[in-house]
Amino acid sequence: MSQPIIEVRQLAKKFGTFEAVKDVSFTVNKGDVFGFLGPNGAGKSTTIRCMLSLITPNAGTVKLFGKTYTEDRIGILSRIGSIIEKPDFYKYLSARKNLEIFARISGANVSKKEIEEMLEFVGLGGRGGDKIGGFSHGMKQRLGIAQTLLHKPDLIILDEPTTGLDPQGIIEIRNLILRLKNEQNKTIVLSSHQLSEIELIANRMVIINKGRSIVEGSVQELMNAQELVLTLEVDQLELTKTLIQNNFANAQILSIKENVLELTLEKQQVATLNQDLVRAGVSVAALEPKRRLEDFFMKIVNE
Amino acid sequence: MLLKNTYNEFVKILAKPRSYLGIGALTLLIGVILFAMKADGSSFISFVTQSFEQTLSFNGNILNGNLIAFIILQMLIIHIPLLIALVTGDLISGEAAMGTIRMLATKPISRTQIVLSKFIAGAVYTLIITVWMGFLALIVAKWIFGSGDLIVLNSDGLVILQEADIFWRYAMAFLVAFLSLLTVSSLSITLSAFADNSIGPIVSTMAIIILFSIIGSLDVSVFDHIKPFLFTTHMASWRSFFNDPVPMARIYESIVVLVAHNVVLIALAIFRFNKKDITA
Numbered sequence: 001m002s003q004p005i006i007e008v009r010q011l012a013k014k015f016g017t018f019e020a021v022k023d024v025s026f027t028v029n030k031g032d033v034f035g036f037l038g039p040n041g042a043g044k045s046t047t048i049r050c051m052l053s054l055i056t057p058n059a060g061t062v063k064l065f066g067k068t069y070t071e072d073r074i075g076i077l078s079r080i081g082s083i084i085e086k087p088d089f090y091k092y093l094s095a096r097k098n099l100e101i102f103a104r105i106s107g108a109n110v111s112k113k114e115i116e117e118m119l120e121f122v123g124l125g126g127r128g129g130d131k132i133g134g135f136s137h138g139m140k141q142r143l144g145i146a147q148t149l150l151h152k153p154d155l156i157i158l159d160e161p162t163t164g165l166d167p168q169g170i171i172e173i174r175n176l177i178l179r180l181k182n183e184q185n186k187t188i189v190l191s192s193h194q195l196s197e198i199e200l201i202a203n204r205m206v207i208i209n210k211g212r213s214i215v216e217g218s219v220q221e222l223m224n225a226q227e228l229v230l231t232l233e234v235d236q237l238e239l240t241k242t243l244i245q246n247n248f249a250n251a252q253i254l255s256i257k258e259n260v261l262e263l264t265l266e267k268q269q270v271a272t273l274n275q276d277l278v279r280a281g282v283s284v285a286a287l288e289p290k291r292r293l294e295d296f297f298m299k300i301v302n303e
Numbered sequence: 304m305l306l307k308n309t310y311n312e313f314v315k316i317l318a319k320p321r322s323y324l325g326i327g328a329l330t331l332l333i334g335v336i337l338f339a340m341k342a343d344g345s346s347f348i349s350f351v352t353q354s355f356e357q358t359l360s361f362n363g364n365i366l367n368g369n370l371i372a373f374i375i376l377q378m379l380i381i382h383i384p385l386l387i388a389l390v391t392g393d394l395i396s397g398e399a400a401m402g403t404i405r406m407l408a409t410k411p412i413s414r415t416q417i418v419l420s421k422f423i424a425g426a427v428y429t430l431i432i433t434v435w436m437g438f439l440a441l442i443v444a445k446w447i448f449g450s451g452d453l454i455v456l457n458s459d460g461l462v463i464l465q466e467a468d469i470f471w472r473y474a475m476a477f478l479v480a481f482l483s484l485l486t487v488s489s490l491s492i493t494l495s496a497f498a499d500n501s502i503g504p505i506v507s508t509m510a511i512i513i514l515f516s517i518i519g520s521l522d523v524s525v526f527d528h529i530k531p532f533l534f535t536t537h538m539a540s541w542r543s544f545f546n547d548p549v550p551m552a553r554i555y556e557s558i559v560v561l562v563a564h565n566v567v568l569i570a571l572a573i574f575r576f577n578k579k580d581i582t583a
Binding site for chain 2: 107
């Protein structure tokens with residue numbers, strides 16, 4: 001049975017009259033790369049801040065490693081490495097000095113050699129002596145990841161780690177996270193507003209919107225939902241409609257615009273529909289499947 | 304963990320250019336005073352002593368290092384709080400402005416320890432400023448102007464202190480001056496716990512000092528009840544060591560008020576920082 005590392009239940013947080021988080025619940029298990037997905041302003045950062053004791057929630061519970069912060073704040077934090085929004089460092093200090101500062105209060109004995117190794121690991125081997133003031137955003141992100149890993153935490157929480165990075169930087173950070181997963185078997189929570197990013201890295205995820213958790217589960221299951229939304233462009237609209245209604249009882253026509261239909265259909269029936277249409281003499285100009293989750297997420301984002 | 308984070312705070316203070324700005328400004332200010340006194344100190348002394356010349360005759364080296372140190376202390380005790388607040392007012396709010404407060408607060412160290420380590424570092428910085436001021440005011444001034452008896456003009460009249468009777472008074476005066484400046488440091492760190500930028504706490508600290516000083520200097524009965532509780536009232540108590548006899552009861556009272564201020568301010572900062580939602 002999976003061992004829960006994070007258990008968030010009915011979390012709520014208000015800032016004045018603004019309800020940033022209304023009802024968020026999810027569970028992260030040991031070894032998960034857990035995607036925390038939602039559009040901008042959904043309440044992701046507030047939830048993560050509650051998970052890291054930066055913010056005190058108004059209601060609900062946050063348990064990490066089976067304990068609440070009231071029970072063992074120091075013990076919990078000593079097992080977590082995190083980057084919230086963007087990694088900020090002391091600009092007037094070098095990368096190495098910054099890591100030394102955070103290592104000193106990480107609760108572990110981190111040697112100078114380990115700091116150098118960590119700089120190498122994130123690709124900043126030759127830049128340890130340089131001041132942060134001259135670092136690019138991507139370099140700061142990589143140093144941020146070095147900072148989270150210094151004390152060998154069991155859980156890594158990364159809040160929007162690729163925000164503001166160029167495509168090359170995004171790939172570098174993504175590969176770094178995959179290395180952590182594959183080589184060190186860390187439990188990783190990764191927040192993002194991009195489904196594609198979560199899809200590439202995470203094995204489980206939760207979607208939150210307007211302060212509420214909407215759906216939680218395995219990324220593969222959610223992405224490969226049996227029911228698809230199809231966009232179908234044909235030359236004979238009425239014949240197509242009749243054929244769908246007669247042959248596919250589970251199909252549901254969502255919209256019709258000129259010669260384009262949007263309908264829901266089970267994944268294994270898509271090929272049959274195409275064959276039936278061709279056999280009936282309907283010319284199919286386009287048959288484009290869209291995943292339910294992607295559609296669902298885009299609807300959330302556009303709301 | 305408290306010691307480790309206090310060490311971190313020293314590393315940060317030592318690396319910040321603004322920390323040296325305070326020491327540099329202090330050195331410059333004292334340098335200007337020493338230069339002015341060397342260039343035209345005798346006319347300054349004549350101006351002060353002329354009202355006593357009909358009843359007293361002044362012999363020996365009046366314009367000596369002891370007198371210069373007294374003048375420097377008198378002049379700078381108003382300005383040094385700004386130099387202190389410039390560094391200490393930034394200790395918590397500067398972390399919020401930079402965003403590093405998030406990193407600090409997610410480390411396995413209690414928020415109380417984070418605040419305490421900043422107070423300790425602030426106290427050490429204040430001590431360094433006070434010792435540097437003492438070194439420049441007393442040691443350098445004595446080296447340039449020589450030593451001698453100290454003539455002090457206070458509200459009771461002219462006090463003449465023998466050379467051999469002066470050093471302990473300066474040592475105690477600097478200790479009390481340190482306590483006064485420590486209160487300024489504590490005030491700015493506490494204000495810093497309420498802010499997310501550095502300018503607010505620094506300006507607020509100075510505004511409070513100016514406001515309290517004005518209240519203290521106004522001869523209005525409505526303020527008489529609060530004056531003894533204002534820390535600014537006790538910031539000049541170092542001067543009492545240059546009275547003869549030294550009014551120890553009044554000095555003890557000032558020490559109690561200043562220590563109480565520090566305790567209350569530290570407690571307030573700890574309470575605030577522990578309750579604070581870190582959204583920066």
